[in-house]
Amino acid sequence: MQRMTPQNLRVPGPTPIPSDIVEAMTNPMINHRGPEFHALIDKATEQLKQVFMTKNDLLILTASGTGALEASLVNTLSPGDRVLSATAGSFGDRFTDMAEAYGADVKRLEFEWGGPIDPGAIRKVLQSEPKIKAVLVTHNETSTGVTHPMEEIAKVVKGEFDKLLLVDAVSSLGCIPLPVDAWGCDLVGTASQKGFMIPPGLAFISISERGWEAQQTAKMPRFYFDLAEARRFLKQGQTPFTPNLSALYGLSLALDKLLDEGLESVFGRHAGIGQLTRDGVRELGLELLVADESYASNTVTAVKMPESVDGKKFLRLMRTDHNVVLAGGQGKMSDDIFRIGHLGHVTENDINGVMAALKEVLPEVGFNP
Numbered sequence: 613m614q615r616m617t618p619q620n621l622r623v624p625g626p627t628p629i630p631s632d633i634v635e636a637m638t639n640p641m642i643n644h645r646g647p648e649f650h651a652l653i654d655k656a657t658e659q660l661k662q663v664f665m666t667k668n669d670l671l672i673l674t675a676s677g678t679g680a681l682e683a684s685l686v687n688t689l690s691p692g693d694r695v696l697s698a699t700a701g702s703f704g705d706r707f708t709d710m711a712e713a714y715g716a717d718v719k720r721l722e723f724e725w726g727g728p729i730d731p732g733a734i735r736k737v738l739q740s741e742p743k744i745k746a747v748l749v750t751h752n753e754t755s756t757g758v759t760h761p762m763e764e765i766a767k768v769v770k771g772e773f774d775k776l777l778l779v780d781a782v783s784s785l786g787c788i789p790l791p792v793d794a795w796g797c798d799l800v801g802t803a804s805q806k807g808f809m810i811p812p813g814l815a816f817i818s819i820s821e822r823g824w825e826a827q828q829t830a831k832m833p834r835f836y837f838d839l840a841e842a843r844r845f846l847k848q849g850q851t852p853f854t855p856n857l858s859a860l861y862g863l864s865l866a867l868d869k870l871l872d873e874g875l876e877s878v879f880g881r882h883a884g885i886g887q888l889t890r891d892g893v894r895e896l897g898l899e900l901l902v903a904d905e906s907y908a909s910n911t912v913t914a915v916k917m918p919e920s921v922d923g924k925k926f927l928r929l930m931r932t933d934h935n936v937v938l939a940g941g942q943g944k945m946s947d948d949i950f951r952i953g954h955l956g957h958v959t960e961n962d963i964n965g966v967m968a969a970l971k972e973v974l975p976e977v978g979f980n981p
């Protein structure tokens with residue numbers, strides 16, 4: 613395959629990879645049942661716990677993020693279990709659909725796309741339905757650029773009702789604060805290609821004591837994503853199945869870099885770049901999808917596609933004439949918005965490049981505010 617020219621890849625995953633991490637991933641293969649691997653996985657696991665801010669068990673799976681989310685469901689639930697799934701976008705919908713696919717009896721609590729999940733509405737459902745066993749929530753809804761009020765949601769779900777809390781943190785963990793233990797999140801899943809500056813192929817999941825208790829009676833079918841097996845193998849410095857070694861080499865260096873920088877600095881950097889992006893699009897006369905900016909995501913910004921603009925042509929011109937790759941909308945919003953990813957390895961320069969390109973392309977597609 614011919615070498616591709618690097619793009620200003622501004623989709624919310626996969627994200628660009630720093631060159632030293634690319635280099636680390638060219639290390640030779642090792643025996644995944646040997647001592648070198650044992651050291652590698654022990655170190656990465658301990659460092660990931662720091663990024664998750666947890667003392668819970670943490671398991672590295674070879675899968676995309678969806679694998680971790682599937683693991684969170686099948687390891688804690690049985691077919692017929694009543695669960696509440698709060699959704700305000702296409703990833704929330706997917707988590708919900710997955711629970712249904714495995715036979716959970718799902719109460720789907722839907723909120724407007726572009727708005728936050730309301731913890732008060734969750735409280736009402738939990739009050740009226742004491743049978744509910746678990747609550748599913750997406751921390752950062754990548755399809756709409758909204759960060760849901762996870763701390764308040766956790767206070768209701770854990771603090772008031774003590775239900776199992778399963779969290780999709782695929783596009784937030786390592787970018788936006790999610791102190792897993794402080795907020796009491798039971799199972800939290802994320803993926804390598806979003807905030808971790810490495811390619812797709814690894815998923816990370818934390819599981820609380822309460823999660824393990826649920827695991828013992830959970831009857832949903834599972835094999836590849838059996839977390840008890842993953843924990844048993846990890847005790848011997850192994851994984852049940854062949855892991856994505858190259859991505860693990862990259863992960864090891866990425867975690868060194870994140871922890872050397874310090875999580876507070878990493879979160880602050882994302883907050884700054886999120887603000888820069890929102891200010892930039894507004895200056896161009898565009899409108900954010902998120903109505904209340906206090907819920908705006910610092911990893912992805914969703915922008916309303918102006919009425920007059922042919923979205924496909926706009927995205928094409930951004931790519932062909934300026935080497936800037938943006939994301940369209942998803943699901944029912946596919947034609948209504950475009951999205952700018954700004955997570956992981958991203959600089960102000962990258963965002964300034966997006967804005968400069970927008971300034972030229974928008975008039976070419978008929979948008980003159």
Ligand SMILES: *Cc1c(COP(=O)(O)O)cnc(C)c1O
Nearest residue numbers: 676677678703752754782783803
């Ligand atoms: C990207 C993403 C996913 C899906 O992850 P895959 O790695 O594609 O399986 C799930 N949830 C959210 C919030 C995401 O951003």
